Amino acid sequence: MVVGICYGETSLTEITFISDKMPKVGEYVTMEYDGKKVLGMIENLIRGNDSLNVDINDFKAIQKISRIGADDNYIKGKVKILGDVNDNLRLPRTPVLPGTEIRLADKEVLNEIFKVKNPIKLGSLVNQSDVDVNVEANPILSRHLAILAMTGAGKSNTVSVLIDQLLGYNVPVFVFDMHGEYKDAEFPNGEVNVIKPKINPQYMDIYEIKKLVHIGGNSFIQERHFRRAFKEAKKMLSDGVAPSNNFLQIMYDILEKDSQVEGSDKQIVDVMNKIDDSMDRYSNIFDKDIGNILSNIKKAHVNVLDLSQVDEYVASVLVSHILRNSLQRSKNLAHTGNKEDLLNNSVFFILEEAHILAPNKRDSESKRWIQRIAREGRKFGLGLCLVSQSPKTVDHDALSQMNNMIILRLVEPEDQRHVQSASESLSQDLINQLPSLNVGEAIVLGLMSKVPTLVKIDMFKGRRHGDDMDIISYFKESVKKEEEDLKQKEQETLDMGYDY
Structure with missing residues (x-):
């Protein structure tokens, strides 16, 4: 299906097009020229009308012109060039020829794009629900990940989907659970191993x-x-x-x-x-009768350190203690030259409330070791995932080491700027899309994905805590129960022979 034609000057990285149809931002398109089939992504769209592109301040005049000039409407857009479909998505060395038709990418092409060796299924394309979005697992574990969103945008659901998919590979996941969301959770692909916040x-x-x-x-x-x-x-x-x-x-x-x-x-x-x-x-x-806390980590489990009952100081000490010992243990194993032992002690750490544990404008012991793991962990089999609903307050150095990002809805401009400054592949056009994302929709980019992607994240099929409380229903039911209890007591009093 033809959605537009390239016009004006083109470059190796982007082109502009004009259309008489309305495509959607985030849709993938292809262009064939110079013997190549090049994939692109629509990042920007505008609508206009030639008859109304003048400085008119009379409402009735605009109303009349809009009726007469309805056929003068046009649609313009911008496409980001992603690479040659037939050459492993390498960027072409020649720009698109002006006048080239732009077509919606076929389902077969997209399925091939999202075909990876070790798939982590996050969901489906926002604009094409019949195309599954799979990302590569290894870059997530070795090159780190950030999951960022405003409150209520679907962040916890995204984390749960990711955890469950990793459990399918028997990966030992370690969650620093600040609010007790995961200690009683149930995952289809694995079990939860709750670790008490105690240290020998x-x-x-x-x-x-x-x-x-x-x-x-x-x-x-x-x-x-x-x-x-x-x-x-x-x-x-x-x-x-x-x-x-x-x-x-x-x-x-x-x-x-x-x-x-x-x-x-x-x-x-x-x-x-x-x-x-x-x-x-x-x-x-403190507990001198327990072993090293790292000895409690189990493979194919979600290892949850419940921090919901401790204050920020204790949380910082526990996080720094675990990360420091993990890095030191892995370094010691690396020196032995036994790669199998090193891999056997690999862990994927998920830090909820990363803005508390790695604050941007103040120092903390946990922040220092989060930075160390972010810089050095990939060499020793230690992966890191920073999760936050306040990206602007997450340490910039740690965030810039996250080579993969899942960004759900972000409205605050300062949050957007902070994330963009930490990511080389997040364009201004994609940033502009963040406020318009619906709940559960995300921009996925980084080494885990061949192309930037607009994804509708799957609904987690297990059970966890952390959803918003239904306060209204609670009080409605509590008042109703109080009224029923009062009527029951009145009836019991009448049955005993007393009268009001």
């Missing part, structure tokens, strides 16, 4: 615990006392002579004993006070 202090470094105790980087004397108590407490745990399961309590007891020595430094008491304050809030995350 034997596997923690001093900086992680110092973060919890709020000892600043310039408190050199306090840090010296803290470091000494930390080392002694770790040794007691290692030797099996620790009097308590509470690591902070052990440190506190060591410092308390030191403080009773005549002439001891008064700052020891300051450190004790900080530890005592932290014990009230954070001591429940």
Whole structure:
């Protein structure tokens, strides 16, 4: 089906066309010239009328002209060149010939485009629901992914569909679950393995615990006392002579004993006070009787770290602890030269609320290790997925390392600019489409897909929490129940012989 004709000057990357029909933004088209069949994507459309392209300020005059000049309407558009269909989508070295017809791409051509070796089925084309959109799994795992959307645009559904598809390949997925959405979820392709937010202090470094105790980087004397108590407490745990399961309590007891020595430094008491304050809030995350938290990760499972009951400080410590240990373990395995062991310890990390864990304009311990995994993880089999409904507040360095993106509806201009600055392949025309996406529709681009794609994401077939609460129905039903209870009590009173 012919949808337009190229006109004006053309280039190797884009062409303009004019049409008497109305195609749709996001549709794929083909152009045949110079022995090539070139695929393109409609990125922009405008409508106009030659009779009304003048400065007319009279409403009645415009009304009359619009009736007379109805046949003067035209449609113009812009097509982004994607590559030669018959040459593995390589960009052509010659521009399209002006006057070339533009045709809607055949279903057979599109099916071939979305045919990949290790498919992850995200959904179907927005404009052609009979064409499935499959992306390649390996680039997602090795080159990272960002899933970005405003609240209510379908982000959680997209994450669930992705997880379920990865489970089909027995990939160990690890979700940092900030709101408890996934701990009771059910996935058709695998099971959920809930991991408690607890750490064996034997596997923690001093900086992680110092973060919890709020000892600043310039408190050199306090840090010296803290470091000494930390080392002694770790040794007691290692030797099996620790009097308590509470690591902070052990440190506190060591410092308390030191403080009773005549002439001891008064700052020891300051450190004790900080530890005592932290014990009230954070001591429940320590457990010397569990192993390394990484040993709890199961293959072919969604490994969910439930962070819904901890505050931001604890979440940051837990995230940094797990990412740091994962990277160190993988680096150690890489040095052995045994690639099978390295792959056996591969993990795909999904970070919900990435703007909290990797904030753009402030530092945090979790942010530092998220950046490290984003830069180095692909060399050691560690994949990363950043999920956020506030892209503008996600660390730019980490976001720019995400070589794949699934972007659902974004309305906020600052969010759009931040995402565009982090992605080389997100054009201004595609950015302009983000506010008009419906719930569940997304722009997919990056190494996982041969071409930028407008996708209608599949509905997740399992079960999860996290949907909006039906507040109105709750209160309607609660009032109704109260009225029924009142009538029942009145009836019971009447049955007992009492009268009002």
